[in-house]
Amino acid sequence: MLTVTEMTNWAVDLIGVRKTYGRGARRIEALRGVDIQVGRGEIFGLLGPNGAGKSTLVKIMMTVVHPDQAMGTILGRPLGNRKKLAVIGYLPENHRFPPYLSGRQLLEYYAALAKVERTRRRKNAERLLERVGMSAWAATRISKYSKGMMQRLGLAQALMNDPELVVLDEPTDGVDPVGRRDIRNLLLELKSQRKTIFLNSHLLSELEMVCDRVAILIEGLVARQGTLAELTEHTVDYRITVSGNVDALRPDLEARGAALQNGEIVVPGHDLTKVNELVDLLRARKLLIESVKPHRFSLEDILVQTMGEVAAQPGAPPVARPVARR
């Protein structure tokens, strides 16, 4: 029978995660009270600059690092519950697999540690080696593998226990474009199987392509969190392209809150009235309008913007903006 906590919709529900490394002058606050929620069956992306605390957070989720303070649940069980790790798959960043094992031996070894029974281990190993395109290398020692092959094998090992939650730290690191596409397809396939995926990657375009929701971690705090649509809701502008010289219009444009960038008129925000007013102005000045396009910010734009906001408030923690809880 499921307990109340196991029935929650959140696959990951972390509250107030704190972690400090070192003491005295060498004290570093890696996480300063992180709240993150990941829905069941969704692909969740964690992004942030280097040193933001992303890997520390992932390691705390996987019990590799002990938090100073943390509340919350993973798959309905308290954070740090080891039994629940049997249904969680994990691919760490910069992993170093034992070089003396073959690909197949590695999968079976890690699956044995995850309490996967022998027949299922063998079956899953063959299936997953095939799925990640490593069947031909199954009996080869890992020391002979390239970085891309290691990542593929790493993904396979993360799935050996048929996990409900898959935590991947930089899964496309060192993988060529074709390999990255294969990994993206695999993630979408896992999502279609109702598996939850927690993705930590610095490749923002990758995250943008597959993630349902993302969180931006900066200086040990969640600066923003939500669906891609929610995060970009207030980060839309309109770009008006005009034929002819518009430099003379600069004072009029600035008076209406617009700006001239690279020959384009940029109208910040989602204010259609303002856009129409500007169109009227341009037509009144007999200028030919080539296009009026809404422009949505990319994740990269949002990250850079958020980092700028945080940098503008030295000493002050970034404002967390969680979306409404389910």
Next chain:
Amino acid sequence: MQTWALIADCFREAFDRKIFWVMVAITLIVTSAMACIGFDERGISFLFGVWRLEYSNPAFHGGLAAIGIPLKFVAAIAINILDTFVGWIGAVLALVATAGIFPRFMERGAIDVPLAKPLPRWKLFLGKYLGSMVFILMQATLFVALTFVVIGLRWRAWLPGYLLSIPLMVILFSYLYGVCALVGVMTRSTATAILVSLAAWLVFATPATVLQTMSIVQPRGNGRIVQVARLARWVLPKTGEVAYIAGRWAGAGIELDVPVPPPAGFADDNQAAAMRELSEQQLKISALKSIGSSLAFELVIVLLAMRRFSKTDF
């Protein structure tokens, strides 16, 4: 399932290392060298009979002549070899072969996946620790079993008690490996683990050496040094006593305790008596007390290492 997987992994790792094959090669060389020598009722043959030396030959004199019958002679040599191998070469090689298991296991990027599996950290530590022990058990079994057969076939002396050297070799190694694992977990450095373990071995042997020296220098002395050394000997692993116990068990049923004449340098009666007393004490060492108290020390060290492993952030 999980413990077995960890032990099996230790084996794979050990097989992959050159030192494992060096140990196997040394075992084969020692065994072959022993097999080259043969004993019978009349004398000793070398290189499978290429050269022979009869007991009636004048080369046998002094201590060897006193031993008399070949079986005792054979047993004495066997125990001597065992003492040397167990005491020094075997244990050092075993340390070198296994000292890196924890540091390599704990390397950045290597430890993350095992730690994220549904088994407690103490079990992970213990699995690796036992894996090292099983690896050494295998090496010890190979060495003792081969030499047992050679001693039986070529030296005409079947010594069932000699087989008890297998667990004794593992026990001696475990005294040192406890320290090695603790240092390995704390520093994550193989070289440091080996060096500190060897230094610890020296420390473990010191109390017995001090007591032996003091008993000769001051036969009736009971000063502070003697008291501290006695206490230290009680607390610390008794590495030196393992060889005595192994020798005694190997020679069980054989009158090996031939009275040792006082060495030439000890003209003083008191000193000679002290030496005899020392020799008698070695024969009286209680295996249960010696091994039990040493294992208690090892347990404390292993628990400390386990605690450190459990509390570390990787």
